[in-house]
Amino acid sequence: MKVFLTGATGFIGGNLARKLVGRGYSVRALVRKGCSLKFIEDINLELVEGDLLDETSLERGMAGCKALFHTAALYTFWSSNSKIIYDTNVRGTENVFLAAKNTNIEKIVYTSSESTLGIAENGIGDETMPGNVHKIPGDYKKSKFLSEQIVLKMCQDGVPAVIVNPTMPIGPYDTKPTPTGRVVLDYLNHKMFACVNTGLNVVDVEDVAMGHILALEKGIPGEKYLLGNKNITLRQIMGILEKITGIKAPNYNIPIWFALTMGYMDEFMEGKIIGRCPRIPIAEVKASRKFRHFDCSKAINQLGMPQTPIEESFKKSVDWFINNDYVATPKR
Numbered sequence: 001m002k003v004f005l006t007g008a009t010g011f012i013g014g015n016l017a018r019k020l021v022g023r024g025y026s027v028r029a030l031v032r033k034g035c036s037l038k039f040i041e042d043i044n045l046e047l048v049e050g051d052l053l054d055e056t057s058l059e060r061g062m063a064g065c066k067a068l069f070h071t072a073a074l075y076t077f078w079s080s081n082s083k084i085i086y087d088t089n090v091r092g093t094e095n096v097f098l099a100a101k102n103t104n105i106e107k108i109v110y111t112s113s114e115s116t117l118g119i120a121e122n123g124i125g126d127e128t129m130p131g132n133v134h135k136i137p138g139d140y141k142k143s144k145f146l147s148e149q150i151v152l153k154m155c156q157d158g159v160p161a162v163i164v165n166p167t168m169p170i171g172p173y174d175t176k177p178t179p180t181g182r183v184v185l186d187y188l189n190h191k192m193f194a195c196v197n198t199g200l201n202v203v204d205v206e207d208v209a210m211g212h213i214l215a216l217e218k219g220i221p222g223e224k225y226l227l228g229n230k231n232i233t234l235r236q237i238m239g240i241l242e243k244i245t246g247i248k249a250p251n252y253n254i255p256i257w258f259a260l261t262m263g264y265m266d267e268f269m270e271g272k273i274i275g276r277c278p279r280i281p282i283a284e285v286k287a288s289r290k291f292r293h294f295d296c297s298k299a300i301n302q303l304g305m306p307q308t309p310i311e312e313s314f315k316k317s318v319d320w321f322i323n324n325d326y327v328a329t330p331k332r
Helices: 011-022 055-062 082-102 139-156 179-188 205-218 234-245 256-274 282-287 297-303 310-323
Strands: 002-006 026-031 046-049 067-070 107-111 161-166 168-170 199-204 224-227 230-233
Touching: 002 011, 011 026, 011 067, 011 205, 026 055, 046 055, 055 082, 067 082, 067 205, 082 107, 082 139, 107 205, 139 161, 161 205, 168 179, 168 205, 168 310, 179 234, 179 310, 199 205, 199 234, 199 310, 205 224, 205 297, 224 297, 230 234, 234 310
Parallel strands: 002 026, 002 067, 026 046, 067 107, 107 161, 161 224, 168 199
Antiparallel strands: 199 230
């Protein structure tokens, strides 16, 4: 089967491209003009140039494909221009789905986010619990909520789309890196000086990629599937990284209010004065005020999504960053 893939140069999309080719799919991948192809050059892909904001290029790329994976998104907790986040993630998603309707794509897998979901009073969220856009911190997370609403409306109108909601993926080919991968990279570069009391759900990015494929093969259109694995605290993550790297985990715990204060200072100095991405984005700190723990059993039971031990996933991430020269002075 020939499939169309957006976001092949990204973290989830790049790993998905590898899994798709390995599973025997023919993959046509959308790439933006001038973007780096360094980490997908070894994959047997048919590349087509285009943009999420150019419907003509999307329709041209989808022509002759039976299925679509839309993984492309601008994943950042800070931008000097928030409009570009909404243009890419919201308007871009709408364009992709309209192009899919015009080219008779038979099935779509849309990559949403765990940030679109709510959390129960017992601290556990699942696919049945919608988030509240007015309580979602930051433009990225808000844009993913709005994008998912567009997809859900199109599903109601008969568009055959399956929604997958990855939690916090970790592993190889995190080229930017993503906010999750930056935790690992900062740890390797001795930039993690303290820890906040927060929790998240961590999953191997290669399992997430496989979850996408299983959603295409087994997923029910209109349904959501959380693609996650282990509920864990940031302190526990530090402990795992200490065992893998031999680098001592920070002893200091800081309250969220202090981290938020540092975030405002950092965004003012780094973002507004210097004009570069701050190390402590305010949206990221606000998101950490609540544990983001989830019940991910639906994808495991209904799709058969694999569950790689997260210790292995962090080891793969550490090795990839070191082997690809992201670490200034690796200490193992």
